[in-house]
Amino acid sequence: NAGVTQTPKFQVLKTGQSMTLQCAQDMNHNSMYWYRQDPGMGLRLIYYSASEGTTDKGEVPNGYNVSRLNKREFSLRLESAAPSQTSVYFCASREQGTGELFFGEGSRLTVL
Amino acid sequence: QKEVEQNSGPLSVPEGAIASLNCTYSDRGSQSFFWYRQYSGKSPELIMSIYSNGDKEDGRFTAQLNKASQYVSLLIRDSQPSDSATYLCAVNSPSGNYQLIWGAGTKLIIKP
Numbered sequence: 001n002a003g004v005t006q007t008p009k010f011q012v013l014k015t016g017q018s019m020t021l022q023c024a025q026d027m028n029h030n031s032m033y034w035y036r037q038d039p040g041m042g043l044r045l046i047y048y049s050a051s052e053g054t055t056d057k058g059e060v061p062n063g064y065n066v067s068r069l070n071k072r073e074f075s076l077r078l079e080s081a082a083p084s085q086t087s088v089y090f091c092a093s094r095e096q097g098t099g100e101l102f103f104g105e106g107s108r109l110t111v112l
Numbered sequence: 113q114k115e116v117e118q119n120s121g122p123l124s125v126p127e128g129a130i131a132s133l134n135c136t137y138s139d140r141g142s143q144s145f146f147w148y149r150q151y152s153g154k155s156p157e158l159i160m161s162i163y164s165n166g167d168k169e170d171g172r173f174t175a176q177l178n179k180a181s182q183y184v185s186l187l188i189r190d191s192q193p194s195d196s197a198t199y200l201c202a203v204n205s206p207s208g209n210y211q212l213i214w215g216a217g218t219k220l221i222i223k224p
Contacts, residue, residue, distance in 0.1 A: 031210050042216040043156070043200070050210045058211070090155055099144045099204055101212065103155040 002026050006091050006104035013081045013111045021076040021107050023091030031094035032074040033058075033101065034066060036087040043090070049074055081111045116203050118215035127224050131188040135201030135215055138182070142213075144204040145177055145184045149197045150217065156200055160186065191222045 004025045013019055025032065034046040045058030049068040063085060065077045078085060091104040115138045125131040133147075144163055148156035160175040162168045162184065168175045174187040184203075188195055201215040 040216070043214045045211060048210060094210065098161055099212075100146065100158055100161055101156075101202075102158065106155045 004091055004093055004102055004104035006089075006107050008107060009105065010108050011110070013078075013109065015082060015111060017081050018077065018079050019081065019109075020078075021089055021091070021109075022073070023075065023104060024073045025091075025093040025102075026072065027093060027095070027102065028071070029093035029102075030071070030096055032068065033092045033094070034064075034074070034076045035090045035092065036060065037090060037106075038087050046076065046089075078109075081109075083111045085109065086111045116201055116213045116215040118199075118201050118218045120216060121219040122221050123218055124221045124223055125191050127191060127193060127222055129191055131191045131195065131220055131222070133186040133188075133199050133201075133218050133220065134183060135185065135203075136183045137201075137203045137213070139203070139206060139213070140179075140182065141206035142203045143206065145175070146202040146212070147173075147175060147184075147186045148200040148202060150200060151197045159199075188220075193222045193224055196220060196222045 007022045030051045033048040035043045044060050047066040049055045052071045055066050067075045089107045092101040117136045147160045149159050150156045162175040162177045172189045176185045198217040198219045200217045202212040205211045205213050
């Protein structure tokens with residue numbers, strides 16, 4: 001049982017480059033989330049998808065786009081990366097009954 | 113602004129002692145409360161969820177919820193060096209659909 005799988009685990013970009021972080025869950029959860037975590041700042045919500053076909057902005061959506069491809073997959077795209085987007089990104093999915101979130105292993109992104 | 117407050121620590125506890133972690137929240141409408149453990153460089157891992165006033169025990173862990181005072185705590189009995197991690201408190205946001213509000217975390221150090 002893989003749970004939540006994120007790729008890539010590490011990525012280095014130059015300013016202005018684009019990339020997509022991929023996330024897939026095999027727990028049949030409706031809701032999925034993208035967070036970023038910076039030292040001393042805790043988890044900040046970028047975007048979430050309450051169900052297949054819907055996406056909504058979180059606390060820090062600027063510079064990002066998302067796609068809920070199907071029930072399993074939720075991708076995060078950086079169209080023109082900036083050094084301020086250097087961070088660790090976590091994808092999570094939510095168990096509907098309990099509200100518990102389950103996280104992927106994280107993607108460490110460095111923008112030079 | 114809905115908030116979840118935690119003491120950032122570090123909280124240093126001798127091995128074998130009880131570690132007590134506290135969290136306060138501002139939204140009286142919150143109904144679901146979660147404790148996550150995060151090891152350095154790893155993703156958050158769910159330890160406990162609690163929904164009703166009182167205590168909930170799971171092995172060495174006890175979560176305590178007091179909705180009247182708007183606090184939730186986590187007790188770790190017989191603390192082990194492997195319990196050294198950052199502990200994140202999360203609370204559901206009744207007004208923020210499907211979202212959790214996160215504390216910044218308390219760093220716990222268990223000294224052998």
